[in-house]
Amino acid sequence: MSKIGVFVCHCGTNIANTVDVERAVASARELPGVAFASEYKYMCSEPGQQMIKDAIEEYGLDRVVIASCSPRMHETTFRKMLKDTKVNPYMLEIANIREQCSWVHTDKAKATEKAIRLIRMSVAKAARDEPLFASSIPIEKRALVIGGGIAGIQAALDIADAGHEVALLEREPSIGGKMAMLDKTFPTLDCSACISTPKMVDAGAHPNIKLLTSCEVVKTEGYIGNFQVTIRRNARYVNHDICTGCGLCETKCPVKTDSEFNHGLSKRPAIYKLFPQAVPSKPVIDKNSCLKLTKGKCGVCEKVCPLGCIDYADEDREFTETFGAIVFATGYELIDWTALYGEYGGGRYPDMLTGLQFERLVNASGPTEGHIVRPSDGKEPKTVAIVKCVGSRDPKKGKSYCSRACCMYAAKHAHQILDKLPGTRVFIFYIDVRTPGKGYEEFYDQTRKDGAIYVRGRISKIYKDGDKLVCNGEDTLLGKQVKVMADMVVLETAMTPSSGIEELATMFGVARDVNDWIQEAHPKLRPVETQVGGVFLAGTCQGPRDIPDTVAHASAAAAKVVSLLNKSEMETSPMISVVRREHCCGCGACEKICPYTAITLEEIDDRVGAKRVKRPIASVNSGLCQGCGACTAACRTGAIDLLGFRNAQILEEVDALCL
Amino acid sequence: MRKYSYFPGCSMESTAKPYRLATEYVMGKLGIGLVEIEDWNCCGATSGHTLSEALGLALPARSLALAEKRNPELDILTGCASCYARLRLAMYKARTDERAKYIIEKTIDMPYAAAREVYNFLDVFSLPDVREGIAERVVRKLTGLKAACYYGCLNVRPAEVTGAPDRENPTSMDEIVALTGAEPVDWAFKAECCGAAHQNDAASASRALPHRILRDAQSNGAEAIVTACPMCNLNLEMRQDGYVNRTGMDRIPVFSLSELLAVAMGASAKRIALEAHYVPSAAVLARALRRKDA
Amino acid sequence: MSVKETNDPKIIAFCCNWCTYTGADLAGLNRSHYPENVHIVRVPCSGRVNPQFILRAFRNGCDGVMVCGCHPGDCHYSTGNYFTRRRFTLMKRLLEYNGIDPGRFHARWISGSEAGKFRDTAEEVTAMVRKLGPNTRYREYARREMSADE
Known part of the structure; x- marks a missing residue:
């Protein structure tokens, strides 16, 4: 028989005002498997945690149910606490009686009844908890910053200064973003270019920063610490390895087309630098307006270039690199x-x-x-x-x-x-x-x-x-x-939000808010993180803000990246799928449904009656599995199950509610 | 053949004689059947709803309920922007607001399901097959007639009621006018209030409203204004004395889209009583008909 | 023990940890009130919800079941909710076949920011289930099975 400890939190008056905590504790004591039940004003506080630890010691508890705020709030806190005890950190269940009970109900009798039911469900699940052990994965010590505006530049510089490699990706031919277009900045009226161009030059010259201009992200795989990002470098038609940026080609090009940097208020040639202080300070050819590339005649730039940098045969090129952390700094549009x-x-x-x-x-x-x-x-x-x-x-x-x-x-x-x-x-x-x-x-x-x-x-x-x-x-x-x-x-x-943000967010699995800005992990306490581990936010991709706020936000994101990259490895969640080999029939339904290609069929030696046979069974790659559990619902024989959310555990919860 | 329950409205029966005759002519040519709603009554514009919400909804709803009762398969059509606004609002409210529906049915003592749509002429003329029909039936081109298409505010606003795709710069009438060889001009007052509702009770506030519409049309090169509402048409014509005195500009003919189409489809000036207009409009149309394609 | 003969329905809501569970937490933060009848079971993804869970709930006399996940296209695990969508379209028909009113089962998409939608859904589903009355379909069967257990 399991020895469960139930701890009900008052959360000051947040819970206690609407839920009769004493009654909840009394009814918890009656539940099968519960060896101890108690209450406290703030379970998450130091004395609250000590109380739990003492109870574990005194009553020899082997699993813990805490009825308190949302597990999204303090599950990690309590798991950390359990590390110092005999109880495995995953032998913990949290009954959410604050966000999903006391805060949304007003009738005290009914709210108490519901809290009791929620605790009963958690106890039932906890009875089937099993010890789980986290493993660790190595972290690739490189960051990818997407977007080369002031947010991206600032984040890249801060990460690079901390000693980590950074790739700064920008889809335009130059970094600089919107700030490079501005004239003066409020309220000090200092010239925008005078304060942003030195930063651009620093970023361009920093030994730890690699500029990826004219580049876009096309595909991404992997997870925190190990993102495999496929990047497309759009054809520039100019060999930047030899180009010195002399600018002769720009003066001779016969084409005049609307300048995007001046928002259509002036014209630019087809071979152009985005603006005079562009970094890298080398031109590219706009394939949509170049006469040679659209109509096959002209070729003036090739003739005048003293170094032979022009290459009309240049093509888009894709390459894949690995990064430990990603920073979204994709900015805004009007x-x-x-x-x-x-x-x-x-x-x-x-x-x-x-x-x-x-x-x-x-x-x-x-x-x-x-x-x-x-x-x-x-x-x-x-x-x-x-x-x-x-x-x-x-x-x-x-x-x-x-x-x-x-x-x-x-x-x-x-x-x-x-x-x-x-x-x-x-x-x-x-x-x-x-x-x-x-x-x-x-x-x-x-x-x-x-x-x-x-x-x-x-x-x-x-x-x-x-x-x-x-x-x-x-x-x-x-x-x-x-x-x-x-x-x-x-x-x-x-x-x-910038165009293309939807595709990018979907690629990384990052959520967007109702207005398509990227959703931060918590509006107050985690403003530079996303729900996806290892993906951080800098600047206006998260919502409108001005330059000082953008720079502060970017530096904050950089600090988060640096603290991640400073570790050499990190713990992964042990809540992943497992296969009961003897039940697996090798149908492969789970293999097809897995979004992470974490499941493969492997051949094993088996016996049918007295006959030795080879048959395929599913096998889970623990490095790739993210614990979504899609495979478990697809499995016909119930052979594949999700640790931490086993079929049996959820069924126990269902049964406990319906009692 | 397309058929609609037709709500003529009071202006059609009185001041808008050319509009009425031209509409009959054009609909006949296009083979669009108009079944006049039996025992229709005042739509309530422009004062009904300012006196009582129930009255403002019940007046138009009664006609709609009668139409749905008699011809449950037919949508409702009207040629007047004011009528359209009132009818459409009654339909919208009956569909979206249970309380309003209750008030309506209680007041008119009839069920009103709001099962059929309320359309204006622009909606119908913009249907792809009708548009094709118009293009086929244009027998003489109004070449180069510079026309300012005036939609009238109530044909497009409020957007949630009318469902108009663009309430600030509508283009449906411009597209229809272009089928006749006329050239719709780009101007800024396509859907601005002409003040027709308040010319008598709040003259000082509303007299200037038609003037700015006339002025913007003329300063953008229009030779004539094309309307989709008999009230707008009347108002834009009748206020031109003051306009001429105040601004020193010339008069500008104003006529309805139906008249323009009727002329292009071969109707004589007499057939559609063009002479009934306050500002003569026959000359500008005749000039366009004589003009050869450039 | 069996479900009492009252019209205070028990509703179980399987909620994706990344969207609806967060949305429900936000509803709490906003103090948006909804009926006490809705009980949330946290799952990592709506795709984790095995139809077996739902059948068990109905067999045990649960009056209503909700499965809530991320909006199609926004799945935290990229594709999980597509499977949910397909699976529960079929599920509804299976329930109907078994004599369970499909109005007792609802699959909804509610994101982490849609606290209002969560509240509205909870209210709406509770009202609908209340209208259908207690789910007694498998009561006898369950009772027999339980007494056999004892």
Whole structure:
């Protein structure tokens, strides 16, 4: 007979207010196999844990049931505690009587009854617990950072500085991301490029960092410590091993196509560097616009290149590498407002810019060398309307969330206009002004003093009248309709997750939230981890944030990666599938259903009656099995079972409930 | 043959004579049967719902219930944006809001299942086969007629009721107009309120509304405005005196989509009583008919 | 012992540890109230749920069974819930064949962030099962078997 100890936690008043703990303990004492039952205010606390350890000693308990908060909260805590005792850490069951009982019910009598049933179920399962032993796997001491924006760069630098190898993967031809496009950063107004390019150069030159630009992840296998990631390097058509980045080819290329870095405000050649400070500072050929690659004629760059770097026969290439940890730093994109806001003209008017387009316009290295002029006619605007929350905080048309950075960069845009074009009238239409950050409120205040006119209300319609953009809206503080005849409109649009995030998240099995941002493991306590071991988050892939928060988040992710890579091996969960050979008929149903190819059929020598035969049976690779249990439900003979969640254990739970 | 229970609405019976005649002509050509709802009543626009929620729902629902009772297999069709808005809302509420359905059935003393859809002319003209039919029956092209398609706010809004794919920049009418050889212009006031409902009780607030629509159409090069609602049509025509005085712009003809199609399908000006328009519209159509393809 | 003749149904919910179990925890964190009738059994994946568990529950007089997993495409173990989906479409028909009202069995997709959906589902299933009344189908059989055990 097993000797089970039942420990019921009050969780302060969280449980005790709704569940009669004493009654729960009394009824637990009556259950078969229970040798001891007790209660305590906080089981997870030091004295609570000591109490359990003492009881194990005193009553010779061989398994433990703790009725408390969710096992997702403290299962690891209690397993660790059991390591110091005679009880195997896996001889533990947790009855979730907080999240799934006391917090969701109000009737004390009924909640107590339910708690008693939940404890009964856990006791029944515990009676069939068996000792399990974790094994360990080696950790590949390399990290892959996906996304070469400021988050990825920061995470890569921090991991590399700690002495581990990092591959920094970016699908564009250069690292730098969105921050490289920005002109100045709030609230200090230091030049974005001046603070980000040194970091880019550091990342490019760091002996521990390998840059994988023009690369994308196509496939991944494995698990924490051993991810096998297949990466595709898209053809560059330029041999970067010999190219010196002299730039002669770019000046001679006859093609002119929209520059993605300047968001269509200027043109670039088909052989190009993303921007002048690109890292690596070497050009690539855009296969969609290159005349040689699309029509088969031209070849000018090949002729002018003094080193013969041009290789039109270059092809996409796939290779597989192993990494111990992965950092998602895939960043954001701006929402496509043209598809959503027909009332703003749906993109018909060239003098309506997004925030990022305005950043390029006002940037000294941008298409107008920093002169704020209308793209349509090159004239300086006399009146500018800045519209905030376009696509943000708009559940009907866009996203319900706040994009967090727009209030501040809208103030910065207003400041820049007033600074470069004194006397310009700048209207900012807002819902609320949100400035939570060091020096942010002061910056906003200064912008108002500089002359920006803040109007509280959304813009309902923007249309063209002559060469003016008429903005109709409401000043909700005055309760009056307003109409601004603007020369230029800047839309501060919502941040959305980068394209391709769905595929990437699915590949790694990482969850996304309702808005497709990557879901962190816990909103407060595990903000840089995901549910998938070894996959971490840095920056805006997890949700909108500004640069200081992004950098902090990235460094935090790096710290997590470093603490993982500092270990040489790690424990794996022993809760994996096992095969009872004598019951296995070798049908192979489990082999087909296993998502990790952890099951193979192996041939064994067996005997049927007096005859010796060879027959196949299933065999589980403990390194690959992740413990999902899909095989157990597929098995016709019940030969394959999941340790920790054996068929018999779950059936015991079912029986215990139905008593 | 397509057939609908037809709700004409009061404007069709009075001020919108050219619209009514043209609709009859076009539907006849297209072989679309209109079965007028027997004993239909006022849809309740524009004041019913402001007085009482029950009245605002029950008035249109009564006609719908009658239609479903008499011709349970037919969807309901109307040519007026105001009627469409009221009828469609009654249908939507009866489907989605149990309380509203109870109020409706209690008030009209009839069951109303809301089993059939309520459509406007734009919905029907946009059906692929009807569109093909229109293209086939256009016998003379209105070449190069620069037309601003004015949908009227109530044909598209509110989106959850109408299900219109784009309530800010609808394009269905533009596509139909283009079948006649006319050139729909790109403009910004396709679905803006024309203020028809409040021209009498809140003149100062609503008089300027048609003016900005007329102005945006003309400044984008339109020679005429095409409407899908008799109320909009009336309002955009009748307010042009003030418009001309205030802005110094010229008058601009306004006529319904049905009229445009009727002319393209061969109807004479007389046949559809074009002379009944307040702003003469025959000339601009005749000019387009004379114009040769460039 | 046998299930009492009350209309307070017992419902068992097999919940995937990675999504619905988390969603139920979140419902707790949000203090979203739902009926006490729903009892969660934690499983690593909805694909772990063997039809045998469900048959056993119904045989024992359980009034309703839920199997809740990640949304199709979002399985923590990449494909487990696809098997769940297929398996329990067939399961419903097997139950019907055995005289168990299919309204007693529900397979649902509830993610870790959908606390509201978990609450709504718990309420909805409880209401539906309550309407169907106690599951007495195998009561006699179970009683006989149990007395034979003794």
